[in-house]
Amino acid sequence: MDKNSPIGVFDSGVGGSSIWQEIHKLLPFENIIYLADSKNAPYGNKSQKEITALSIKNVEKLQELGCKIIVVACNTATTNAISILRENYDIPFIGIEPAIKPAALKTTSKSIGILATKGTLSSALFSRTTSELTKDISVVEIIGEGLVPLIEAGNLDGPEMVELLEKHTKPMIDANIDYLVLGCSHYPYIIPQLKKILPENVKIIDSGEAVARQTKIVLQSLNLLREENTKPKLQFFTNAETDTLKFLLNEYADKISVEKKDF
Numbered sequence: 001m002d003k004n005s006p007i008g009v010f011d012s013g014v015g016g017s018s019i020w021q022e023i024h025k026l027l028p029f030e031n032i033i034y035l036a037d038s039k040n041a042p043y044g045n046k047s048q049k050e051i052t053a054l055s056i057k058n059v060e061k062l063q064e065l066g067c068k069i070i071v072v073a074c075n076t077a078t079t080n081a082i083s084i085l086r087e088n089y090d091i092p093f094i095g096i097e098p099a100i101k102p103a104a105l106k107t108t109s110k111s112i113g114i115l116a117t118k119g120t121l122s123s124a125l126f127s128r129t130t131s132e133l134t135k136d137i138s139v140v141e142i143i144g145e146g147l148v149p150l151i152e153a154g155n156l157d158g159p160e161m162v163e164l165l166e167k168h169t170k171p172m173i174d175a176n177i178d179y180l181v182l183g184c185s186h187y188p189y190i191i192p193q194l195k196k197i198l199p200e201n202v203k204i205i206d207s208g209e210a211v212a213r214q215t216k217i218v219l220q221s222l223n224l225l226r227e228e229n230t231k232p233k234l235q236f237f238t239n240a241e242t243d244t245l246k247f248l249l250n251e252y253a254d255k256i257s258v259e260k261k262d263f
């Protein structure tokens with residue numbers, strides 16, 4: 001594998017671009033190819049079998065495009081499919097899981113909230129990690145029903161979003177949480193909306209920076225980090241409309257390409 005080969009990133013849709021931003025910030029010289037499987041979003045309500053089949057399709061596309069490492073920028077795909085991916089493909093994988101550990105260690109109210117998809121919350125990997133890390137605290141797990149389709153549509157600020165967020169956070173506020181863990185890579189895009197609804201003492205944690213750090217560590221250990229001071233190629237492919245990706249990545253408009261592609 002070549003140092004100049006791209007990092008491959010995929011998600012069920014536009015959400016993983018929040019993780020892409022962290023990777024690009026930490027590794028600004030790396031070439032990156034991002035696949036947004038928006039045609040099949042949301043993954044969150046699908047079966048493990050369906051999520052695995054879609055993840056395999058995305059992995060094979062990224063391998064065909066010559067990627068040196070694959071970042072599964074989707075909690076639902078990671079918690080349901082990453083062990084199968086690791087068993088079947090000879091390429092390093094980085095996954096993303098809800099950042100329960102820092103929240104469990106730091107909470108003083110001994111109550112934390114987790115907002116994620118049904119697929120993540122019902123996965124064996126999630127249940128195992130959560131029960132190991134949260135023995136002496138209470139955890140309010142809420143399925144973020146309806147949020148991903150709104151984010152996919154670029155509808156971050158409408159009354160539907162406010163209504164859904166009020167509904168999903170109410171049981172957490174009632175349980176006096178002081179940390180909210182975002183367990184879906186789409187949700188960092190609605191942090192400003194969440195902040196308006198949550199009490200001021202509630203801190204929001206997501207996993208983007210940790211995933212970027214882990215990607216760097218693994219590339220470094222494999223001697224696959226690209227040379228510095230060379231301009232990177234930053235490509236986005238979506239199998240649906242390009243509008244939402246362009247809107248969410250507006251600040252990078254002059255350095256990225258966003259194209260529609262079948263995969």
Ligand code: DGL
Nearest residue numbers: 012042043044075076185
């Ligand atoms: N962005 C994904 C995640 O991190 C999945 C959203 C979905 O497709 O339901 O879980």
